[in-house]
Amino acid sequence: MDISILFSLKQPIYEQIVTQIVAQILNGELREEDQLPSIRKLASELKVSVITTKRAYEELERAGYVHTVTGKGTFIAYQDKENVKLNQIEVIKNELRRIVPDCKKYNIQLTELQKIMQLIYEEG
Template structure:
């Protein structure tokens, strides 16, 4: 699992960790029941406080992304596939809102934006 901490970011370190782990789960790079590094190992690897890592794991558990089994560690939570799909759709919608806002700010018409989207979609 590759997590990068940006010291220059305004986002707290625990939020950087949680957002990156969520993204890995939503992309399917971390799968259901897959073990996560221990809190201590992740803290050591990232050279951060164990308290910060624990806070990140607590947030992920509260949001239902991971489960922690006392004495065994933390694992990617078994998630309803429909719920995971909805979360992925939400990410796409957020990015589309950003694209629409940017397009409107430079007067790109809806037709032009749809044409751009079609071209990009068919490239993949």
């Protein structure tokens, strides 16, 4: 499992962890019943607090991406790919709802925003 934390981002660290684990589930890098590192081990590897990784795992469990077996660990849960995709689309819509008002405030037209999004999409 490969997770990179950017401390310079405004996005909270636990959200960065959640986002990257979800992405790895969606693209098939993490499969059903794969075991995640322990909360302490991941915290140590990422050089973040145990509380941060615990919160990330709690968010993943709340969203249905993982399940925890007491004494055994945290595992990737079965994912209905179509349902996961719909959930991710909602997350993206919420991010766009946050960004679009700034675009309007700075008079960035929809066509300009579309060009920016296409450039970013092609970079990744």
